[in-house]
Amino acid sequence: MAKAQIGTSILALTLIMSACLEDGERGNPLDPLSSNFVDEGQVSGRVTQRSLAGVSGSLVQLTPGGLTSVTDGSGSFSISDVPSGSYTVTVEAAGYVNAVDTISVAPGVPVAANFELNGLPILESWTVNTAHISRWWPLEDLFQVEFVVQASDIDGVFDVDKVWLDIPDYGFADTLLTTQTTGTFARTLNDLDLPTTTIHALLGRPMLLSVRDHLSDIVTTPDLRLVRVIDETPEAVEEAFQNGPQDCLQGQSGSGVVPLIEWKPLFLPYPFTHRVDIIRVDSGLETLVERIDNIPFDETSVVATPLPDGEYYWTVAVVDEFMNRSRSKQVGFCIIP
Structure with missing residues (x-):
């Protein structure tokens, strides 16, 4: 009899607790059955x-x-x-x-x-221009296309892996080379380097410059196009050196010589300026000692800075607004005490 009463009591307690649990509030926001549950x-x-x-x-x-x-x-x-x-x-x-x-x-x-994140490489600046170079030897004038790119990367300039050019119409590509200036890459192509008979054939053709980083991400310029090859070349006035370009100029002790550089007028149907380069030659090693830029188109002479004893030559070039240029033959001279 006692055992039956105990069993009945336990059953009643269980039913009461179950009812309490079913009717009680669930406040835990992580409990899917709670009214406060936030999924x-x-x-x-x-x-x-x-x-x-x-x-x-x-x-x-x-x-x-x-x-x-x-x-x-x-x-x-x-x-x-x-x-x-x-x-x-x-x-x-x-x-x-x-x-x-x-x-x-x-x-x-x-x-x-x-x-x-990998920082993209950056094409900071670029120039693409033509150069027409007149020379004594070989007799044929030299025509070139010059590419110069300043490239960097958000992760540092040393993350730049490669800079190259493409000429899609000819299926042509070539790599620009590093220079002594960090982040500057350059390439000069002559007629014989290109898949065309002359550089003139590239006028108006689309060209692309691209840079790649060490994780192989690439940035490419919009289409670039050559707009001009300057066929005319300026002509030096060699008589400015009195007895001829190979004669030596007499300098005064300790003061050097101030050479007068002269050339014949050149008329072109577009804006241009002149540029004079003076190069010193020591045992075959050439060093640019002076460059005079942005000489007005209607001027035909310029006075250089005093030069010490030695062997030199100078050239004059015309440069248009796109940095295309055409250069004269070299005029050699020397200076003695």
Whole structure:
């Protein structure tokens, strides 16, 4: 009899507790059965360069849903109230390659999403121009196309792996070479280097310059086009050196000689200026000792700075507004005490 009463009491207590649990409030926001349940999480992280410096102003976007955040000065971001589910995270920043990753968001569980962006290489400046060079030997004039590029990279100039040119109409490509100036790349092509009979055939043809970094990301210029080859060349007045270009000029002790450089007038149907170069020659080694730029088109002479004893030659060139140029033959002279 006692055992039956005990069993009945336990059953009644169980039913009472069960009723209490069913009727009681569920306040835990992580309990799916709670009226306070929030089916959302949080995504936060940091966007950095390869050097680990923060990238401020980066746009971080979740897809689907379109929730976004912009990184602060340290590259950090946070997106709250993100519904549970799977997302694609895209990071965009000016000058960098976009980064993409996938994440899963669960209620109340913080998700860390960190990104390291590769900075794009930069074509800071470039010039493409023609050069027409008159010379004593070989007798034929030389025609060239000159390419000069200043390139860099957000991750540092030493991340620049290659700079090259393309001439799509001819399926032609060539690599620009590094120079003594950090970040400057150059290439000069003669008639024989090109897939055309003359440089004139390149006029109006599209050309492209590209730079690639060590992670193989590439930036390319818009179409570039040659606009002119200057066929006329200026002609030096050799009589300015009295007895001829190979004669020596007598200088005064300790004061050097101030040579007068003269050339014949040249008339062209477009704007241009003159440029004079004076080169010193020592045992075959040539050194540019003076360059006089932007001489007005209607001037036909210029006075150089005093020159010490030695062997020299000078040239005069016409230069148009696109930096295309045409150069005279060399005029040699020497100076003795």
